[in-house]
Each structure stands twice: as C-alpha cells, then as structure tokens.
Amino acid sequence: MLTILTTYPDVLIDGFINTLFSSVIALFFSLIIGTLMAILQLAKNKWISGLANAYVEFFKNIPLLIIVMFFYVVVPLYWFSINGFTAGTIGLTIYTSAFIAETVRAGIMGVPKGQTEAGLSTGLTQNETMRYIVLPQAFKIVIPPLGNQFINLVKNSSVLAMVTGLDLMYQGDLIASETFNTFDTYILIGLIYLIITLPLTYLMSYIERRLNVTS
Amino acid sequence: MTIIEAFSWMNIRFLLDGLLVTVEVALLSIVFSFIIGAILGLLRYMKIPVFSKIIGAIVDLIRNLPLLLIIFFTYFALPQIGIRFDIFWSAVAALTIFESAMLSEIIRAGLNSVPSGQMEAGRSTGLSYLQTLWFILIPQAFKAMVPPIVSQLISLIKDTSLATIISLPELTHNARIIYGQNTTYVIPMFIALAFFYFIICYALSKVAKRFETKLA
Numbered sequence: 001m002l003t004i005l006t007t008y009p010d011v012l013i014d015g016f017i018n019t020l021f022s023s024v025i026a027l028f029f030s031l032i033i034g035t036l037m038a039i040l041q042l043a044k045n046k047w048i049s050g051l052a053n054a055y056v057e058f059f060k061n062i063p064l065l066i067i068v069m070f071f072y073v074v075v076p077l078y079w080f081s082i083n084g085f086t087a088g089t090i091g092l093t094i095y096t097s098a099f100i101a102e103t104v105r106a107g108i109m110g111v112p113k114g115q116t117e118a119g120l121s122t123g124l125t126q127n128e129t130m131r132y133i134v135l136p137q138a139f140k141i142v143i144p145p146l147g148n149q150f151i152n153l154v155k156n157s158s159v160l161a162m163v164t165g166l167d168l169m170y171q172g173d174l175i176a177s178e179t180f181n182t183f184d185t186y187i188l189i190g191l192i193y194l195i196i197t198l199p200l201t202y203l204m205s206y207i208e209r210r211l212n213v214t215s
Numbered sequence: 216m217t218i219i220e221a222f223s224w225m226n227i228r229f230l231l232d233g234l235l236v237t238v239e240v241a242l243l244s245i246v247f248s249f250i251i252g253a254i255l256g257l258l259r260y261m262k263i264p265v266f267s268k269i270i271g272a273i274v275d276l277i278r279n280l281p282l283l284l285i286i287f288f289t290y291f292a293l294p295q296i297g298i299r300f301d302i303f304w305s306a307v308a309a310l311t312i313f314e315s316a317m318l319s320e321i322i323r324a325g326l327n328s329v330p331s332g333q334m335e336a337g338r339s340t341g342l343s344y345l346q347t348l349w350f351i352l353i354p355q356a357f358k359a360m361v362p363p364i365v366s367q368l369i370s371l372i373k374d375t376s377l378a379t380i381i382s383l384p385e386l387t388h389n390a391r392i393i394y395g396q397n398t399t400y401v402i403p404m405f406i407a408l409a410f411f412y413f414i415i416c417y418a419l420s421k422v423a424k425r426f427e428t429k430l431a
Contacts, residue, residue: 061416062409063373065387073394074401151279158281162380169283176291183295186288190280197279 001184008175015171016192018085022167023154026092030153031146033093034100039130041105052101059098064159067091072163088160088167096153103145107138144211147204154196168192221403226393233389234411240303240385241372244310248371251311252318257348259319260326277316283377285309290381306378306385314371321367325360326352358430365423369416376412386411 005012040052059067068091075082111134119129161169172189176182255274259267277285289312290305300308329352337347379388390404 057417058409058413061369061373061420062412063376063387065376065379066405066408066412069387069391070405074405077398077401155279155281158283159377161283162377169281169287172284173287176287181295182287183292186284186292190284190288193281193284194276194279198275201275201279 001188004175004179004181004185004188007179008171011171011175012168012188012192015166015168018160018166019154019157019168019193020196022085022089022092022160022165023150023157026089026096026157027150027153029093030096030100033097035104035135037097037101038104038108041101042108056098056101059094060102064091064095064156065162067095068159068163084160084164085166088157088163088165091159092153092157095156096149099149099152100146103142103149104138106145107142108134110141111137140211144204144208147200147207151197151200151204154200155193158193217399218403221393221397221400222407226400229389229393230386230407230411233384233386236303236383237372237375237385240306240310240375240378240383243307244314244371244375245368247307247311248314248318251315253322255315255319256322256326259323274316274319277312278320280313282309282313282374283380285313286377286381302378302381302383305381306375306383309378310371310374313374314367317367318364321360321363322356324363325356328359329355361423361427361430365420369419372416372419373412 037052037056040048041056043049043052068088071082071087071090072084075087115133115137116129119133120126124132157167158169159165160167161173164170168189172185176185179185255270259271259274261267286306286309289300289309290302293299333351333355334347337351338344342350375383375385376387378385379391382388387408390408394401394404
C-alpha cells in the first residue's frame with residue numbers, strides 16, 4: 001500500500017483535489033438552488049409550487065448516475081461538448097439540490113407561523129420577512145441534516161469515476177488497472193475518502209448533540 | 216419515428232429483463248441488509264463492553280465510504296485474497312454491506328429515541344431485558360424508524376444502477392447497450408430509465424407516507 005502511495009503521489013493528490021473541488025462547487029450551487037426550490041415549493045401560486053414540487057420529486061426519485069450520464073452522453077450529442085468533471089459536478093448539483101430543498105422546506109415549516117406574522121406586522125414585506133426572519137431561523141434547524149447531505153455529496157462524487165471525471169475514485173481505478181494490486185489500491189482510496197468523511201461525520205454528531213442540549 | 220423504433224418489442228423486453236435484475240438485486244439486498252442491520256443496530260444499542268464499540272467503529276467506517284468503492288472492492292479486490300463472487304452476488308454483497316451499515320445506524324438511533332424510562336418501567340414489571348426490548352422498546356422505536364428506513368430503501372433501489380460498472384445486466388446497463396448500438400435511441404432510453412426508476416421510487420415513497428399517517 002505504501003509503494004502505491006509513493007509511486008503515485010501526484011495522481012492521488014490530483015484525484016483528492018478534484019473530489020473536494022467537485023463536492024464544494026456542487027454544495028455551493030445546490031444550497032442556492034435547493035433553498036430557492038424550498039421557497040418556491042411554499043409559494044401561494046399553485047403553478048409555481050407545483051413546478052418546484054415536480055423538480056424536487058423528480059430528481060429525488062431517479063438515480064444520480066442517470067442525471068450524470070444525461071449530461072455526459074445526451075448534452076454533447078445534441079447541444080455542446082462537456083467534460084466528465086463538469087458533467088458530473090452539474091449532475092451532483094441537481095441531485096443534491098432536490099434533497100437540500102426537502103431539508104430546507106422542513107426547516108422553514110419548523111419556524112413557528114407567529115414569526116412570519118410578527119415580521120409582516122412590523123411592516124416588512126413578504127420577501128423581507130422570509131429573508132431576514134424565517135430563513136436565518138430555519139438554517140439553524142437544518143444545519144445537522146445539511147451536514148449529512150454534504151457527507152453524502154462527497155461520497156456520491158465518486159460517480160464522477162464513471163464519466164472519466166478525474167476524481168479520486170477514477171484515479172484509484174487507473175492505479176488499480178496499472179499495478180494489478182486492486183486490494184491495496186482500493187483500501188488506500190477508501191482511507192483517503194475516510195480522511196474527508198469521518199471527521200465531518202463526527203463533527204456533525206457533535207453539533208447535533210450541542211444543538212439538542214441547548215434546545 | 217425513432218421514438219417508436221426505439222421502443223420496439225425487442226428493446227422493451229430487453230429493458231424489462233434489466234428491470235427484473237434490478238428488482239432482484241434490490242430485494243435480496245433489502246432482505247439481507249435489513250436482517251444484518253437490525254442485529255448490528257441492536258448489538259450497538261445494548262452497549263456490550265468493547266464488542267459494541269468495535270461494531271460501532273466498523274459501521275462508521277463502512278457508511279463513510281462511497282458505495283461505488285465497495286462495489287469495486289467486492290468485485291475486483293476480494294478475488295485477490297481468494298473470495299470470489301460472480302457479478303450478481305458481488306452486487307448483492309456490496310449493497311448489503313453498505314446498506315446494513317446505514318440501516319443499523321437508523322435502528323440504533325430509533326431505539327435511542329425511546330425514553331430510557333420505558334426500559335426501566337419494563338424491567339420493573341418483571342420482564343427480562345430481551346422481553347422489554349421486544350415488547351416495549353421496538354414497537355415504540357418502529358414509528359420513528361419507518362421514514363428513514365423507507366428513504367434508505369429508495370436510495371438502495373437507485374444505487375443498484377451503480378452496479379452497471381461491473382456489467383451487472385440491470386436496467387441502466389441494458390439501456391446503455393441499446394443506445395450504444397444506435398445513438399438516435401439515446402433520448403428515448405434516458406426517458407425510459409427516468410420513467411422506470413421514478414415510478415418505483417415515487418410509488419414506494421407514497422405508500423410509505425400513507426403507512427406513516429396510519430401509524431401516527
């Protein structure tokens with residue numbers, strides 16, 4: 001295992017960086033899209049909330065791989081060329097945004113109605129109340145589940161390997177097929193994933209415990 | 216019309232063959248991982264010195280790994296140390312290993328959500344530890360467990376698509392073969408894939424929701 005680490009340090013670091021990079025980009029955009037979708041789901045207009053609902057239900061109930069393959073296979077065939085990393089990251093963003101929308105929506109609904117009414121009665125508009133009163137409180141509720149979404153995101157980013165996304169899993173696969181030492185390579189790759197995900201998991205359960213104590 | 220050609224009887228049958236493999240792999244993994252997950256979750260809940268800690272550590276390791284890596288591992292790496300499965304059982308084994316870790320965590324959290332007074336009350340009425348667990352705690356914990364278990368099952372069904380990488384002839388794999396032969400079939404095949412997965416997963420989530428409101 002050590003020989004793999006010393007023979008292919010550049011490849012492994014490259015994969016590690018790509019995995020992190022893809023996860024962080026996807027997290028950033030899926031937070032924005034997911035929050036927007038959650039707000040739209042709660043809109044009074046039936047058409048708007050229906051469309052947002054359809055988006056969330058559709059992408060929650062189909063495999064991530066299908067979304068990623070759509071961008072990798074269909075998009076270049078009919079529209080424009082796209083590399084595996086970009087296709088994978090876009091797919092990850094869309095897939096995760098559906099789950100984040102669901103989490104944030106539950107968070108918004110967890111904020112007591114009186115808060116909205118109080119905000120409105122002080123003269124804030126509907127949008128201002130949402131932005132300054134409801135969302136900040138909702139985010140406190142959703143921090144633990146959002147953390148879990150990020151851990152899932154890091155793990156799910158391994159799907160990039162199936163569309164030549166140059167991530168950690170992909171590089172590991174290359175090393176395995178070059179050295180024929182599949183056992184050690186995959187254990188090593190697993191350990192590198194754990195370096196990212198394990199601290200996050202423990203951090204999240206710590207935050208969860210802290211929040212439980214205060215509430 | 217390419218759409219009509221794409222959905223020729225032959226292609227539809229090929230897709231349905233794939234769907235059957237998807238369902239078989241999913242069902243077998245669900246049954247196995249539910250049994251193993253329940254045992255592991257209970258053992259962790261019981262807080263047996265050292266033993267529960269070791270199980271906890273293993274579960275934490277497995278559930279923090281990408282499933283794709285576990286699939287690769289069972290199919291490509293385990294043969295190197297003499298453990299050999301065919302493609303079908305590799306997929307089932309990988310899914311079972313991963314999902315039983317996830318389920319054990321859900322089951323443990325569900326049991327922990329029952330107030331400890333329930334256990335004490337059960338024991339003080341003369342029930343044994345196992346009887347209290349079975350008749351008092353598990354029925355109460357069950358309610359809290361149903362929603363996360365269902366969403367885990369849905370992700371298991373979606374995750375079977377990852378086994379396409381070891382050429383398991385499941386739905387995604389078969390769709391890829393069809394559009395690989397004729398690129399004008401790409402869009403119809405993606406529509407078919409989204410349709411099949413969506414119908415199964417959405418239906419499951421709706422049934423679960425109805426079941427939940429009945430429980431509550």
